[in-house]
Amino acid sequence: MSFPISKTYFLAGLHCPKRLWLSICRPEDASPMSLAAEQRIKQGRAIGVAARESFKNGILVDGTLKHCLEKSWELTMVGAGGGVECLFEPAFLYDDILVRCDVLRRLPSGNWEIIEVKSATKLKDEHIADLTLQHYVLEGLGLTVEKTSLMVVNPMARNWSVVRDRFCYQDVTAAVVRWRQQLPQKLDEFRNLLTESTAPQVPIGSHCDRPYRCPFKDTCWRNVPPISILDIPLLKQDKLQQLMESNIWNLEDIPADFSLTQKQRAFIDRMIEGKPRVDHDLLQRLLAQIQPHQPLYFFDVETHSGAIPRFAGLHPYERCTFQYSCHRLNPDGSLEHFEYLHMEDSDPRLPLLISLLHHIGDRGSVVVYSQSFEKGVLQQLAAAYPSYGNKINQIIDRLWDLQVVFKKAYFHPGFQGSYSLKKVLPVMVPHLSYSNLTIKSGDEAPLVWEALLECTVPDEQKQMAQQLREYCCLDTLGMVEIYRVLERELRGD
Known part of the structure; x- marks a missing residue:
C-alpha cells in the first residue's frame, strides 16, 4: 500500500467492505458531505477539547499529519521522561496503520492507558474496535498498554461548567482483549480487499443508512427502482436478502408464493395497482x-x-425549542399565521413558550404531524417551567395527529410507503413542495439556527432567519392544505 490504513478507514471496513474500497479507491464517488455530517465532526472535536479539561499535566500534540508522523513517537518519549501525565491527540504509525489517540495517559506503574472520547452517551461495538486498533499499534511500537478506557458524555449532566460531571468513564480493557483475537484476520481481509481492481459485491440494505447515511449510498443505489422491495414495510433482512440474491427488485416481480405478511402483501398489491385507496368511514371518524x-x-x-x-439548565442532547409556526383556521374559513424564531444567543424556551401561550388560545384542537414529537417537546417545557405546566398540559390534551390519517385511512402510491410529511404533502397538495426551499428537512433547521447565532454579518443573519421561517411555515401551511383536501374528499368535491 502507498499509504496507511487509518482508524476511519478501518471502521468504514467494519461497517461495509465496499465502503472501505470506495473510500480509498474511488473517493470521488462520495456524495458531498451533508450539514448534519459536518455538524457531527464539529461536535466530536468540541467534545474532545472539553474532555481534556478532565486531565492535569497534559500536552496537546498538535500540527499537521506530516508533523505527527515524524514527531509523535519522539514527543511521546519526551513526555514520558519529563513527567507529563498524558498526551492529547498523539499519532502513531505501525504496520502501515495510522492511529491518533484522544488521550494517552501514563499510569503510576509507568505503563499506559488509552482513553477514547466519544460524543455518544453509551458504549457501542465500534468503540471497542476503535480502541483495539489503537492498542495493537501502540503495543507494536513497544509501549505497554495496561488499560483501555472509554469516556462518553454523561446524559444527566445538568451543569456543563462542572468538569467532573461531564463524562462517564468506563474500563473496557477486557472487551478490547477479546476483540484483539479477530483483529489480525480483519486486517488481512481489508488489505487483500484493497489489492482488488474492482469493488466487492455487498448487498445494499438498511445498513446503508445506519447509524448514518453512507456517503456512497447514491453510488450503490443508482440502479434501484424508485419503488422497490426496499420499500416493503417491516420486511426482515433475511427476506430482503432472498429477493436481492434472486435479482428481484420490482414489486411486480415478487413470486406469488413468496412468504410475506398479510399487510406486506396488501402494500405490494396496492402499489402495483397504483391507485389511491381511502377508507371514508374511518376518515370520517378520525376527523x-x-x-x-x-x-x-x-x-x-x-x-x-x-x-x-448551549445554555445553562440543559443536559446533553436535551431538546431546546427555538422556533414554532402556528396557523389558525377559524370557523369562518379565514386563516391566520403566528410564529416565533429566537434570534439571540440565549435560552429561547421561555420567550417562545410565552409567545405560544399567547397565540394558541384555550379552545380548539391543535393539529400536529407525528404527535409524539410535539407532545414530548411540550412535556419538556412543562417540566422546565412548572408554573406554566397546567396551560401546557391543556394544549397537550388538545393535540390531534394528522399523520394517523395516512397510517390508517388514506393510501396513495405516491407516498412510496412512507407516512412522512415530506412524502405526503407533494402528493396531496402538488403546488406546495420543499424542493424550492434552502432548508429541506428538520435535521437541517437546527444547524442553520446555530449558524445564525454565530453569524456576525447582519444580512446573512436575515437570510438564514428567512430560510428558517419559510421552512417551519410550510410545515404548518402544508397541514392546513392537507386538512382541506381531506374535507373535500369526505364531501365528494
Missing part, C-alpha cells in the same frame, strides 16, 4: 375527533440539541 365550531390550530416546532448544552 370527527376534532373539536367542532372552534378555531383549529396547526402547530410545528423546531428544536436544537447537542452533546454540549
Whole structure:
C-alpha cells in the first residue's frame, strides 16, 4: 500500500467492505458531505477539547499529519521522561496503520492507558474496535498498554461548567482483549480487499443508512427502482436478502408464493395497482375527533440539541425549542399565521413558550404531524417551567395527529410507503413542495439556527432567519392544505 490504513478507514471496513474500497479507491464517488455530517465532526472535536479539561499535566500534540508522523513517537518519549501525565491527540504509525489517540495517559506503574472520547452517551461495538486498533499499534511500537478506557458524555449532566460531571468513564480493557483475537484476520481481509481492481459485491440494505447515511449510498443505489422491495414495510433482512440474491427488485416481480405478511402483501398489491385507496368511514371518524365550531390550530416546532448544552439548565442532547409556526383556521374559513424564531444567543424556551401561550388560545384542537414529537417537546417545557405546566398540559390534551390519517385511512402510491410529511404533502397538495426551499428537512433547521447565532454579518443573519421561517411555515401551511383536501374528499368535491 502507498499509504496507511487509518482508524476511519478501518471502521468504514467494519461497517461495509465496499465502503472501505470506495473510500480509498474511488473517493470521488462520495456524495458531498451533508450539514448534519459536518455538524457531527464539529461536535466530536468540541467534545474532545472539553474532555481534556478532565486531565492535569497534559500536552496537546498538535500540527499537521506530516508533523505527527515524524514527531509523535519522539514527543511521546519526551513526555514520558519529563513527567507529563498524558498526551492529547498523539499519532502513531505501525504496520502501515495510522492511529491518533484522544488521550494517552501514563499510569503510576509507568505503563499506559488509552482513553477514547466519544460524543455518544453509551458504549457501542465500534468503540471497542476503535480502541483495539489503537492498542495493537501502540503495543507494536513497544509501549505497554495496561488499560483501555472509554469516556462518553454523561446524559444527566445538568451543569456543563462542572468538569467532573461531564463524562462517564468506563474500563473496557477486557472487551478490547477479546476483540484483539479477530483483529489480525480483519486486517488481512481489508488489505487483500484493497489489492482488488474492482469493488466487492455487498448487498445494499438498511445498513446503508445506519447509524448514518453512507456517503456512497447514491453510488450503490443508482440502479434501484424508485419503488422497490426496499420499500416493503417491516420486511426482515433475511427476506430482503432472498429477493436481492434472486435479482428481484420490482414489486411486480415478487413470486406469488413468496412468504410475506398479510399487510406486506396488501402494500405490494396496492402499489402495483397504483391507485389511491381511502377508507371514508374511518376518515370520517378520525376527523370527527376534532373539536367542532372552534378555531383549529396547526402547530410545528423546531428544536436544537447537542452533546454540549448551549445554555445553562440543559443536559446533553436535551431538546431546546427555538422556533414554532402556528396557523389558525377559524370557523369562518379565514386563516391566520403566528410564529416565533429566537434570534439571540440565549435560552429561547421561555420567550417562545410565552409567545405560544399567547397565540394558541384555550379552545380548539391543535393539529400536529407525528404527535409524539410535539407532545414530548411540550412535556419538556412543562417540566422546565412548572408554573406554566397546567396551560401546557391543556394544549397537550388538545393535540390531534394528522399523520394517523395516512397510517390508517388514506393510501396513495405516491407516498412510496412512507407516512412522512415530506412524502405526503407533494402528493396531496402538488403546488406546495420543499424542493424550492434552502432548508429541506428538520435535521437541517437546527444547524442553520446555530449558524445564525454565530453569524456576525447582519444580512446573512436575515437570510438564514428567512430560510428558517419559510421552512417551519410550510410545515404548518402544508397541514392546513392537507386538512382541506381531506374535507373535500369526505364531501365528494
